[in-house]
Amino acid sequence: MNEAKVAEAVKLTEQTLLPEVEMISADPRHPVEVPYIPSGWKLLGAGNYAAVFEHPEAEGIAVKVYAPGRPGWERECEVYGKLGNHPAYAVCYHAGFAAEKHYLLLKKLSGKTLYNCLLEGTPIPEQVIADIDEALEYARLRGLNPRDVHGKNVMLSKGRGLVVDVSDFLEEGPCTMWDDLKAAYERIYTPFLSKRPFPIPVWVMEGVRSGYRWIRKTSELSGKEDEPADRTGNSGHEH
Ligand SMILES: Nc1ncnc2c1ncn2[C@@H]1O[C@H](COP(=O)(O)OP(=O)(O)O)[C@@H](O)[C@H]1O
Numbered sequence: 001m002n003e004a005k006v007a008e009a010v011k012l013t014e015q016t017l018l019p020e021v022e023m024i025s026a027d028p029r030h031p032v033e034v035p036y037i038p039s040g041w042k043l044l045g046a047g048n049y050a051a052v053f054e055h056p057e058a059e060g061i062a063v064k065v066y067a068p069g070r071p072g073w074e075r076e077c078e079v080y081g082k083l084g085n086h087p088a089y090a091v092c093y094h095a096g097f098a099a100e101k102h103y104l105l106l107k108k109l110s111g112k113t114l115y116n117c118l119l120e121g122t123p124i125p126e127q128v129i130a131d132i133d134e135a136l137e138y139a140r141l142r143g144l145n146p147r148d149v150h151g152k153n154v155m156l157s158k159g160r161g162l163v164v165d166v167s168d169f170l171e172e173g174p175c176t177m178w179d180d181l182k183a184a185y186e187r188i189y190t191p192f193l194s195k196r197p198f199p200i201p202v203w204v205m206e207g208v209r210s211g212y213r214w215i216r217k218t219s220e221l222s223g224k225e226d227e228p229a230d231r232t233g234n235s236g237h238e239h
């Protein structure tokens with residue numbers, strides 16, 4: 001990405017997106033809502049802390065805007081610095097603050113989150129799981145601690161696996177989300193769903209998500225797991 005293109009995208013973001021976009025994050029356990037998107041911009045996805053947009057005049061760039069009051073922006077920049085170039089991760093081209101919002105210009109990753117693959121019945125090949133495993137190992141070798149790796153933070157892209165959200169990789173302590181997802185892939189997906197995947201209704205997905213959170217919380221309370229607080233200040237929360 002050349003510097004002039006990044007400077008153009010900064011201008012576009014600071015002049016047309018940030019002053020007008022409306023974002024609401026009432027609860028850090030649920031996705032940020034975006035009631036108003038300025039014309040020309042498109043929402044690529046929303047996490048529990050930020051929403052990500054694209055614009056046809058900023059080709060190849062995804063703009064991640066943190067909801068007011070939600071932390072993590074500086075650390076995410078730092079993680080991208082440590083990751084360097086790897087095919088399974090985005091790159092951070094610029095970090096800024098304007099119209100009272102923190103934002104990052106990231107390399108746009110094209111694909112579908114594994115969460116959406118399940119919702120839509122899109123087959124998830126084994127290669128995707130292997131790629132993500134390899135990418136997480138690479139992050140560990142760079143001194144990072146891959147955390148918060150759940151279905152909305154990983155993507156299928158042309159048969160390969162990508163990691164879209166690295167904002168918690170500087171946190172300490174164990175996180176079993178990816179191992180749990182992988183176990184579900186091996187024990188449930190491969191034997192029952194892989195041959196003929198069918199769309200899983202949103203209420204089932206959300207039920208599994210809440211159930212998972214409840215089980216994790218209960219096992220932590222009963223002392224089975226010693227998971228420290230993440231950037232939400234609570235353990236077991238995903239974003
Ligand atoms: N670089 C990117 N390219 C394309 N889409 C992205 C990119 N980063 C994030 N997204 C989309 O935006 C969603 C929210 O981004 P994420 O970084 O997970 O936010 P949060 O930190 O709030 O969880 C993701 O689930 C994904 O759908």
Ligand SMILES: [Mg+2]
Binds near residue numbers: 047048153165239
């Ligand atoms: Mg996320």
